[in-house]
Amino acid sequence: MSLPKAYEPHDVEEHWRKHWEDNHTFTPDPDAKGEPYSIVIPPPNVTGALHIGHALNHTLQDVLCRHARQKGKKVLWIPGTDHAGIATQNVVERALAKEGKRRHDIGREAFIERVWDWKREYGHRIINQIKALGSSVDWTRERFTMDANLARAVRRVFVRLYDEGLIYKGKYIVNWCPRCHTALADDEVDHNPAKGKLWHVRYDLADGSGSVTIATTRPETILGDSAVCVHPEDERYAGLTGKQVVVPIVNRTVPLISDRYVDREFGTGALKVTPCHDPNDWNLGHTHKLAFIQVIDDNGNMCHFEDEGGAAKYAGMSREECRAAIVEELRANGHLVKEEDIEHSVGCCYRCKTVIEPYVSEQWFVATTRMAPQARAAVPELIRIFPDSWMKTYYNWLDNIRDWCISRQIWWGHRIPAWTCADCGELIVSETDPAACPKCGASHLEQDPDVLDTWFSSSLWPFSTMGWPEETGELKTFYPTSVLVTAFDILFFWVARMIMMGQHFMGEVPFRHVYIHALVRDEQGRKMSKSLGNGIDPFDMVSKYGADALRFTLVALAAMGRDIRMSEPRIEGYRHFMNKLWNASRFALMNLEENAVPEPVNPDAAAGLHNRWILHRLEEVKAESDAAIESYRFNDAAQGLYRFLWSEFCDWYLELIKGDMKDDAPADAKAEARFTLYTVLKETLVLLHPIIPFVTAEVWQSLPGHAGEDIALQLFPEARPGCLKPGDADDMIFIQETISAIRTIRAELNINPSYRLTVLLRPVDAKQKELLEHGRAWFMSLARLENLIISAEEHAPKASASNVVRGCEVIVHLSGAVDFQAELARLDKELGKVDRELAALNGKLSNENFLTRAKPEFVEQEKARAADLADKRGKMLALQKRFREAAE
RNA sequence: GGGCAGUUAGCUCAGUUGGUAGAGCAUCGCCUUCACACGGCGGGGGUCACAGGUUCAAGUCCUGUACUGCCCACCA
Numbered sequence: 001m002s003l004p005k006a007y008e009p010h011d012v013e014e015h016w017r018k019h020w021e022d023n024h025t026f027t028p029d030p031d032a033k034g035e036p037y038s039i040v041i042p043p044p045n046v047t048g049a050l051h052i053g054h055a056l057n058h059t060l061q062d063v064l065c066r067h068a069r070q071k072g073k074k075v076l077w078i079p080g081t082d083h084a085g086i087a088t089q090n091v092v093e094r095a096l097a098k099e100g101k102r103r104h105d106i107g108r109e110a111f112i113e114r115v116w117d118w119k120r121e122y123g124h125r126i127i128n129q130i131k132a133l134g135s136s137v138d139w140t141r142e143r144f145t146m147d148a149n150l151a152r153a154v155r156r157v158f159v160r161l162y163d164e165g166l167i168y169k170g171k172y173i174v175n176w177c178p179r180c181h182t183a184l185a186d187d188e189v190d191h192n193p194a195k196g197k198l199w200h201v202r203y204d205l206a207d208g209s210g211s212v213t214i215a216t217t218r219p220e221t222i223l224g225d226s227a228v229c230v231h232p233e234d235e236r237y238a239g240l241t242g243k244q245v246v247v248p249i250v251n252r253t254v255p256l257i258s259d260r261y262v263d264r265e266f267g268t269g270a271l272k273v274t275p276c277h278d279p280n281d282w283n284l285g286h287t288h289k290l291a292f293i294q295v296i297d298d299n300g301n302m303c304h305f306e307d308e309g310g311a312a313k314y315a316g317m318s319r320e321e322c323r324a325a326i327v328e329e330l331r332a333n334g335h336l337v338k339e340e341d342i343e344h345s346v347g348c349c350y351r352c353k354t355v356i357e358p359y360v361s362e363q364w365f366v367a368t369t370r371m372a373p374q375a376r377a378a379v380p381e382l383i384r385i386f387p388d389s390w391m392k393t394y395y396n397w398l399d400n401i402r403d404w405c406i407s408r409q410i411w412w413g414h415r416i417p418a419w420t421c422a423d424c425g426e427l428i429v430s431e432t433d434p435a436a437c438p439k440c441g442a443s444h445l446e447q448d449p450d451v452l453d454t455w456f457s458s459s460l461w462p463f464s465t466m467g468w469p470e471e472t473g474e475l476k477t478f479y480p481t482s483v484l485v486t487a488f489d490i491l492f493f494w495v496a497r498m499i500m501m502g503q504h505f506m507g508e509v510p511f512r513h514v515y516i517h518a519l520v521r522d523e524q525g526r527k528m529s530k531s532l533g534n535g536i537d538p539f540d541m542v543s544k545y546g547a548d549a550l551r552f553t554l555v556a557l558a559a560m561g562r563d564i565r566m567s568e569p570r571i572e573g574y575r576h577f578m579n580k581l582w583n584a585s586r587f588a589l590m591n592l593e594e595n596a597v598p599e600p601v602n603p604d605a606a607a608g609l610h611n612r613w614i615l616h617r618l619e620e621v622k623a624e625s626d627a628a629i630e631s632y633r634f635n636d637a638a639q640g641l642y643r644f645l646w647s648e649f650c651d652w653y654l655e656l657i658k659g660d661m662k663d664d665a666p667a668d669a670k671a672e673a674r675f676t677l678y679t680v681l682k683e684t685l686v687l688l689h690p691i692i693p694f695v696t697a698e699v700w701q702s703l704p705g706h707a708g709e710d711i712a713l714q715l716f717p718e719a720r721p722g723c724l725k726p727g728d729a730d731d732m733i734f735i736q737e738t739i740s741a742i743r744t745i746r747a748e749l750n751i752n753p754s755y756r757l758t759v760l761l762r763p764v765d766a767k768q769k770e771l772l773e774h775g776r777a778w779f780m781s782l783a784r785l786e787n788l789i790i791s792a793e794e795h796a797p798k799a800s801a802s803n804v805v806r807g808c809e810v811i812v813h814l815s816g817a818v819d820f821q822a823e824l825a826r827l828d829k830e831l832g833k834v835d836r837e838l839a840a841l842n843g844k845l846s847n848e849n850f851l852t853r854a855k856p857e858f859v860e861q862e863k864a865r866a867a868d869l870a871d872k873r874g875k876m877l878a879l880q881k882r883f884r885e886a887a888e
Numbered sequence: 889g890g891g892c893a894g895u896u897a898g899c900u901c902a903g904u905u906g907g908u909a910g911a912g913c914a915u916c917g918c919c920u921u922c923a924c925a926c927g928g929c930g931g932g933g934g935u936c937a938c939a940g941g942u943u944c945a946a947g948u949c950c951u952g953u954a955c956u957g958c959c960c961a962c963c964a
Contacts, residue, residue: 005923005924006924006926007926191962191963198964214964215964216964217963217964218964221964229964262964263962263963263964266963266964267964270964271964272964273964274964278964280962280964281964342963343963344964345962345963389892389893390892392892393891393892393960396890396891396892396959396960397959397960400960400961488958488959489959519958556912557900557901559901559902563893563894563957563958564900565900565901567900569913570900570912570913572926573912573913573926574912575926576924576926576927577926578926579924579927580923580927582923582924582926583923583924583926583927584923584924585923586923586924587923587924588923589923590923591923631904633904635901635902636902636904639902639911639912642911642912643911650923650924651928651929654923655928658922740929740930743929743930744929744930744931746918746929746930747917747918747929747930747931748917748930748931750917750918751918752919753918753919753921753928753929754919754921837908840908841908844944844945847944847945848944849943849944849945850944850945851944852944853943853944853945854907854944854945855907858907858945859944861907862907862908865908
């Protein structure tokens with residue numbers, strides 16, 4: 001079987017994607033043997049597109065899953081998508097807007113149908129993108145957060161929590177988007193800096209004894225004031241608390257209170273309190289039992305209120321109009337003391353950028369304050385977070401948690417399973433749609449119009465996807481999942497809530513590990529975003545460089561706890577690695593007999609030093625890459641394999657066996673090299689497969705004896721402890737160092753690479769001599785020699801260039817026009833290095849404290865090094881002297 | 889304001905119990921050597937942000953400073 005000269009990913013990937021899907025390769029049997037290993041995918045927005053962050057997220061999970069399969073585990077990786085309430089609704093609303101319609105024009109049912117249409121049309125796109133990356137998910141278990149089964153789980157959870165008092169309905173001041181007509185979670189509000197005005201307004205004391213000046217950016221809320229508040233220790237206002245003040249315009253008499261919340265430094269140190277229209281004032285209103293006066297409605301307009309002081313004229317105005325009008329009135333009646341410019345931040349709807357309005361309304365809540373302690377206690381005993389620096393962040397959030405507002409005033413999502421009886425007002429919360437009021441029997445029931453926050457269904461994802469509330473085999477086998485892989489930005493919305501729900505409904509945490517990976521940034525370290533236009537589309541990259549190149553890049557850069565800076569040239573660079581692997585494999589195939597598995601030899605007893613060396617290194621690399629993946633050090637795994645394959649296997653091993661592969665080479669040497677080549681390549685392919693599944697799959701099935709096989713089903717190679725031979729490996733490295741020394745001399749003296757040199761090696765002892773003799777053929781080919789003399793008795797000719805490697809003098813005969821200057825410069829440079837190192841070492845060794853207090857074995861090691869260097873220095877000085885004489 | 893990271897070669901970054909500072913890319917020189925020019929061989933390049941401290945020994949541990957980035961809270 002022959003492979004094309006350069007790796008072309010496109011067809012290869014297409015073939016294997018289809019193969020894996022058609023064969024249900026990644027559908028586990030829950031009853032099979034083996035330890036279970038499971039992951040649920042963090043479901044991306046169904047109508048979105050995967051960005052590079054998803055590509056990283058999915059690639060890391062895929063590495064873990066493929067690796068776990070290799071370790072004999074039964075692996076379940078569940079794919080799916082999220083309905084993403086507000087985001088999706090917005091997308092569809094925008095599409096409607098193009099037809100000149102708004103959602104209210106077509107009505108709730110028709111609108112929801114439109115969203116489903118949209119989902120059916122665009123849901124495939126994201127699924128195809130997951131497939132393009134090569135993710136080894138179980139496609140037979142694909143889930144969507146609005147699936148019927150998941151909807152059932154949502155209702156079950158809602159009703160149970162309601163019955164237990166952990167879900168309640170209450171008035172609360174929420175972040176309200178007057179345009180979207182929905183409450184927003186705190187984290188759905190963007191804080192944008194804005195230029196505004198700070199108006200200083202005088203409030204007269206009711207007893208006429210003076211006044212207090214407050215500062216506000218929102219004078220329109222004066223209409224809803226129910227107190228003025230100062231800091232209890234503020235001398236400026238000492239003695240005033242407890243008095244009454246008169247709110248301008250409405251002439252309302254309200255108390256002057258004190259609270260430590262007030263910042264004395266800001267404005268005038270006196271704060272007007274509007275409990276219905278500011279979250280902090282809401283808290284003050286409750287602690288000080290103030291009046292709650294609503295003056296702004298759900299559209300952000302001034303609503304109708306009691307006509308105090310003729311204020312009714314403001315009703316119906318927008319917030320902005322009213323603000324201007326009130327400022328004018330204050331100016332006119334002399335209450336406006338000062339107007340100053342101020343830079344402050346304004347909360348805006350994260351979808352539509354409308355300024356949010358704090359608004360008191362009826363909402364549903366989950367009492368997460370009560371669920372938090374148990375979720376907090378799960379870390380780190382039951383759940384380990386990697387890297388553990390995120391634990392503090394997790395604790396910090398849970399320690400400051402507030403109840404979770406779960407109702408959203410939109411249409412797309414899980415509708416709240418609560419009904420109100422139109423006749424008697426009874427509130428009914430039920431898993432199934434009730435036919436009649438259980439209290440009065442009437443059938444005029446109105447379902448709550450709100451839907452649940454998207455994260456509500458997401459928080460059930462680890463068990464809802466496995467069929468809960470049924471007691472399924474999946475749940476029994478695969479819950480809790482092994483690890484959750486996610487970016488830190490949803491640690492709060494999602495991870496903590498999954499933990500709470502898992503503990504509450506499954507009696508067990510939803511995952512054992514949480515691996516928090518990096519954020520992918522651009523070359524300048526900026527977050528990739530659509531608005532900046534600096535995003536790298538992962539699928540452009542896949543089509544240009546192949547999925548493996550993209551995956552390898554992401555994995556190689558995924559150092560724990562650090563962001564990734566991504567750029568296209570980097571991916572292009574790693575594509576070269578795919579090609580290198582491809583060509584190394586081509587070389588192997590050319591040197592193996594077609595369709596014939598090499599005759600096995602005992603790898604523990606290989607005769608060739610090069611074979612013993614590469615087998616030794618293979619064992620080390622196996623252990624290292626295994627350990628690296630198991631401890632989420634993805635970059636270590638990728639870089640270790642990169643180095644082994646390129647710098648050791650290709651650069652040295654393949655060159656070392658070329659002699660063995662010649663027709664006239666001894667049969668046993670050829671057989672041993674072939675088998676070793678075959679073994680090392682095969683096992684390296686398996687080690688690389690979790691990171692680069694496609695190219696490894698393609699090469700694997702072209703190997704003799706593996707036609708038609710799927711590398712995804714191969715087990716992790718067994719350890720061969722008998723192959724670990726550090727001494728032999730070191731001997732091989734000595735030969736490599738010696739070859740490199742000759743090459744360096746050649747390059748630095750500008751001797752043409754094709755010119756065949758004569759070299760003298762003067763070994764320090766018989767063992768070294770024997771070793772060099774063993775490597776004679778390698779010296780001849782890899783250093784391109786005409787003649788090699790290995791003898792301590794032989795002396796260097798005067799016209800020669802030299803170096804010393806582990807005491808062995810390496811002497812290159814120079815003939816013809818010798819560039820004396822070049823060689824002298826080279827020797828000086830080399831000696832300079834030795835001198836500097838030796839000086840540092842001698843300094844250390846003459847330090848009494850070092851000799852007495854450092855670990856003895858370390859002192860010994862340093863002494864040996866010093867002796868080696870001194871020996872090298874002496875030899876080089878002698879060689880230099882001889883050369884100088886020749887030069888004169 | 890509270891908290892968390894980071895600062896190592898031109899660039900992007902590794903550096904796991906303190907013990908000779910590394911990789912990839914880029915750069916320079918030589919080479920169309922029969923797997924690969926998406927290649928081979930070789931070279932140059934770093935006061936490990938700064939200042940102290942602990943230690944025989946600090947990129948690594950401690951304290952402080954500066955700068956950068958992020959998270960949380962607040963901005964009446």
